[in-house]
Amino acid sequence: MSVESLGVDVGGTNAQLGLVDGQGKIVAGARIPTLMGEGPESLVERIFAETLRINNHRDISQIGVGIAGLIDHRKGIVRSSPNLVGWKDVPLKEMLHERFGVPVAVGNDANVIAWGEYRFGGYGTEHLFCFTLGTGVGGGIVSDGRLILGANDAAGEFGHTSLESHGLECPCGLAGCLEAYVGAKSLIAMAERRAPLTSRLTRLACTEELTPQVLAQAAKEGDKVAQRIFAEAGERIGRALGNVVQLLDPEVIVVNGGISKAGDLIIEPIRESLKHYTMPLSGRRLRVVRSKLGDRAGILGASSLAEILG
């Protein structure tokens, strides 16, 4: 009978569960509907029931949960979450601990992903910055092997660092944020605005919904507009990353999230741009890499979160 950790990645629609062994392998997984309207007690009960179903008599040593929003990491309280409407100051750590009787930790999803990349990504560094490129642009910082949370548990908000002084409005309430320029919605809106009627992109958009994946496909097939959109996004991300490098001096920058699947289409322009915003330093150790863990980073990070916050 082996011992596993449980990692849970709670989204607005579904919650992903994974049982993780000591080597960072997900040995069993499940997906359950979040049903946020039924409240946190219901979710805790269903996580418990689903874990019993999949754990095959293995002991659970610790539990971690990643959730978008403002989390009190020390107390394990979900202060508020954009994905979980109506959840306010939910003591999720306490609730899960009462049900399972093992150490529990709750963390902001982007921080949890960064922790997962650090613990299980095998990048060989103690200084890692990870950001997720998707509908939102999140970030998480590990410095000297420690997850940086900040005074209000709000560190790592890379998507809401400033690119322009009077820039595009951002859903967060500020203007000129990186996310307003390179979030998935912005990329799609740019494509819709710019694609000529006869382009490859327009033909693709006729038969399927325009998504970053479709945009990446068009770029790989040679569509100039799509290529330009990724190049511009990479330039902007590189500029914002320059500030991260100047302030935090990471050794490895990990790119995660849906848009990172575009691979070198987005990573190469980021690398090129970053050079222009990073002070020359002889022998600087710095590399920008696509995530090795991809979608698993959240569950893996959650599964080992109690080690630092339990």
Add this chain to the structure above:
Amino acid sequence: MSVESLGVDVGGTNAQLGLVDGQGKIVAGARIPTLMGEGPESLVERIFAETLRINNHRDISQIGVGIAGLIDHRKGIVRSSPNLVGWKDVPLKEMLHERFGVPVAVGNDANVIAWGEYRFGGYGTEHLFCFTLGTGVGGGIVSDGRLILGANDAAGEFGHTSLESHGLECPCGLAGCLEAYVGAKSLIAMAERRAPLTSRLTRLACTEELTPQVLAQAAKEGDKVAQRIFAEAGERIGRALGNVVQLLDPEVIVVNGGISKAGDLIIEPIRESLKHYTMPLSGRRLRVVRSKLGDRAGILGASSLAEILG
């Protein structure tokens, strides 16, 4: 016989020495010429002799040194310093340890100042960002009570975060850096370019060299050009600080350095601007304050540096 720590702040022209007691009080101090051309051995010998002269039979428990430039903090090696031409890979920690026989640490000056503010400023926080406004614009980060150094010992380079994508050239080799806009030289150049012939500022500049202090005096006496220069600098610093807040979520931001002596002339515009670049967060703990320690921060920080790096 009491026990003191020795803090040394090495500049290009002079080195400041201070003996610091357990309460963070500088009980004795001295200034010696750096004489960088005579090499590090000479400086170490003269620091030793001067310490003997001022320490009045008190035991020295630890020594710390702050120097501008690229420092290997773990090994205590001065890789290179803009102030100490020709010094290359100087094992200053080892040299001082051999001479004094006590724990020694060597740090980058801006990091050392931030550490001093954290340890002795009494701001009541574990999450502090400190920046110095002078000829250069430096920065240092304390997160959760730990000094953030980064993978290449190059963290905290606030002055070389990016304000503009194709901005003013900066001495560091990049373009658009904060320092290129708000460093002392830029403020003076702006004043010279903009001051009308009949202004208070022009009259002041006739009788004395135009410095940030003169500029501050003119602003306090109502000179509109001088006031505008501080207001613009504050707006830009606030924008750059927004990125610091979004990434690191500090509780206290300490403003140090010569230009900080302009007080509210510069601090108020910084506070106002920062609001526009910081995500609203109910109950966010964040304040921007002028340094309580001023010029003493470097010596104080150095005096206790060996506690974390010794």
